[in-house]
Amino acid sequence: MRKYYYALGLGIQETMAYRADFWLGIVSAVFPIAIQVFMWQALYQGVEGSHLYGRTHAQMLAYAVSASLLWRLLKTGFEYEINDDIKNGGLSKYVIRPIAYPSYRLSCFLGQKAAVLLSGIALIAVALLCVGLYFQASPVSLPRAVLFVPILIGALVLNFFIFFCVGMWAFWLSEIGFIFEAVRIVIVVLSGGIFPLEIFGDAVCRVLKLLPFNYAVGFPVDVLVGTASRSAILTGIMLQLFWIGMMILISHGLWNLGKKKYLAAGG
Amino acid sequence: MREVKKHLILWGLLIRNSLMSQLEYRANFYSGIAMELGYFLAKIVYLLVIYQTNVPINGLTPDEVLVFFGTYMVATGPYAGMFMINLFGISHQVQTGELDLLLVKPVSTQFMLTLKRSDLALLTTDVLLGLAAVSVGLSRMAISVGMLDVLGYLGYLTSGSLIAYSMFLLPQVLAFRLVKTNALTGLVDSSWDFNNLPMGIYNRLIQQIGVFIVPIFVITNFPALFLLRKLSLLYAVWGIVGAIIWLFISSLLFQTELKQYKSASS
Numbered sequence: 001m002r003k004y005y006y007a008l009g010l011g012i013q014e015t016m017a018y019r020a021d022f023w024l025g026i027v028s029a030v031f032p033i034a035i036q037v038f039m040w041q042a043l044y045q046g047v048e049g050s051h052l053y054g055r056t057h058a059q060m061l062a063y064a065v066s067a068s069l070l071w072r073l074l075k076t077g078f079e080y081e082i083n084d085d086i087k088n089g090g091l092s093k094y095v096i097r098p099i100a101y102p103s104y105r106l107s108c109f110l111g112q113k114a115a116v117l118l119s120g121i122a123l124i125a126v127a128l129l130c131v132g133l134y135f136q137a138s139p140v141s142l143p144r145a146v147l148f149v150p151i152l153i154g155a156l157v158l159n160f161f162i163f164f165c166v167g168m169w170a171f172w173l174s175e176i177g178f179i180f181e182a183v184r185i186v187i188v189v190l191s192g193g194i195f196p197l198e199i200f201g202d203a204v205c206r207v208l209k210l211l212p213f214n215y216a217v218g219f220p221v222d223v224l225v226g227t228a229s230r231s232a233i234l235t236g237i238m239l240q241l242f243w244i245g246m247m248i249l250i251s252h253g254l255w256n257l258g259k260k261k262y263l264a265a266g267g
Numbered sequence: 268m269r270e271v272k273k274h275l276i277l278w279g280l281l282i283r284n285s286l287m288s289q290l291e292y293r294a295n296f297y298s299g300i301a302m303e304l305g306y307f308l309a310k311i312v313y314l315l316v317i318y319q320t321n322v323p324i325n326g327l328t329p330d331e332v333l334v335f336f337g338t339y340m341v342a343t344g345p346y347a348g349m350f351m352i353n354l355f356g357i358s359h360q361v362q363t364g365e366l367d368l369l370l371v372k373p374v375s376t377q378f379m380l381t382l383k384r385s386d387l388a389l390l391t392t393d394v395l396l397g398l399a400a401v402s403v404g405l406s407r408m409a410i411s412v413g414m415l416d417v418l419g420y421l422g423y424l425t426s427g428s429l430i431a432y433s434m435f436l437l438p439q440v441l442a443f444r445l446v447k448t449n450a451l452t453g454l455v456d457s458s459w460d461f462n463n464l465p466m467g468i469y470n471r472l473i474q475q476i477g478v479f480i481v482p483i484f485v486i487t488n489f490p491a492l493f494l495l496r497k498l499s500l501l502y503a504v505w506g507i508v509g510a511i512i513w514l515f516i517s518s519l520l521f522q523t524e525l526k527q528y529k530s531a532s533s
């Protein structure tokens with residue numbers, strides 16, 4: 001177990017070394033947030049009634065701001081490293097060492113995120129405070145904020161396994177090119193990283209809420225901003241745990257199948 | 268004039284080379300198309316919301332917003348397929364000293380450094396999707412388009428592309444001085460999305476800044492405004508004059524900053 005703590009430490013060190021890059025990535029959220037702020041302002045001014053997609057203007061902005069920051073906070077990148085390890089033979093050194101590659105990757109990822117999670121949460125809190133001051137009503141209650149923390153950790157783990165499965169594609173595809181980026185952007189949309197899933201209509205929304213992606217971004221944000229009912233939170237937690245379990249099994253299966261395809265070229 | 272012709276012929280050859288290289292590694296070509304389709308999906312959800320609510324945004328109907336969105340996609344073609352892949356690589360060429368090879372070539376260094384590579388998968392996908400969106404928007408509004416409209420639209424798209432090239436080149440010339448500009452690159456790139464929706468959604472102050480000081484809105488809003496016959500005389504003139512001014516400024520700064528380059532290789 002100690003070796004994975006070292007990997008966790010490596011992840012923390014890596015993030016601290018490149019923290020400027022991380023924070024500039026977060027700052028880039030300003031542009032999509034600004035677009036949404038002005039867009040929703042225009043729409044809420046023009047629409048009859050105070051609700052759109054079952055949300056007030058304050059709730060919608062709170063969602064837009066939190067979701068935009070959250071998916072950047074949870075963003076992965078190790079799938080490119082996995083691809084590099086597979087294509088250039090770097091995986092060989094993990095095969096002969098007494099270390100499980102998926103666990104090593106998970107430890108590094110958790111370490112990277114642990115280094116920025118607290119400051120990321122603080123940033124979301126400040127953003128929500130601004131929304132609250134603008135509308136003169138807090139969009140977040142204390143119990144919701146407390147509940148958000150374990151759900152966020154669940155989202156972090158789920159996001160890791162989703163993208164670990166995506167990274168496993170490198171065993172079967174000769175060229176990755178822009179595939180990972182294409183998959184990432186589709187997952188961001190399906191996870192509610194841009195808009196709440198309700199915009200897709202009832203039927204599609206119901207299906208999307210059965211998939212794992214919502215439990216990485218949309219669900220945690222709905223819990224935080226108070227748009228998820230108590231029963232929805234309970235169901236959501238169960239589904240998040242279910243999908244974490246499922247994605248662990250799928251990634252384990254893909255890893256075992258992929259290892260048989262590995263040629264150890266280069267390295 | 269002879270120099271311009273020489274560079275245009277060279278550009279044609281470079282585009283052909285890039286296409287041949289892409290077709291050799293077809294997975295990259297097709298995955299490029301898949302990525303642009305993914306981005307298209309991410310952008311079109313904004314339109315989904317606007318059509319569902321069916322609320323005019325500061326006087327613009329959803330169909331008009333569709334024309335703006337389509338124009339944004341068309342302009343994204345040259346941005347992603349020609350400018351971005353070259354401009355964002357400048358820092359790498361400075362770091363590795365690859366720039367040395369370009370400096371000794373008997374052609375413009377700025378031309379070779381900023382237009383050498385093209386990605387036709389990204390370019391054609393964005394342009395075709397954008398034109399489809401513009402056509403749907405215009406046909407829903409029953410606006411007929413004549414030859415003059417097409418020429419004016421293409422003209423403002425060209426001047427918008429020149430502004431995009433100049434604007435996004437400016438932060439990259441810092442690479443000659445700072446060497447590493449990766450973090451800045453990501454930040455600048457994300458500002459492109461400001462054009463995802465028409466500038467009409469922003470308040471007057473932001474609009475004026477985005478038109479006259481940092482002319483990001485000129486790139487995609489002016490061609491769409493021209494097509495919708497809503498381009499004012501001031502904007503019509505600025506769309507052309509601004510492109511010339513920005514091209515001149517960026518070229519001047521490029522030449523000045525290039526003198527700061529110190530070869531990194533042996």
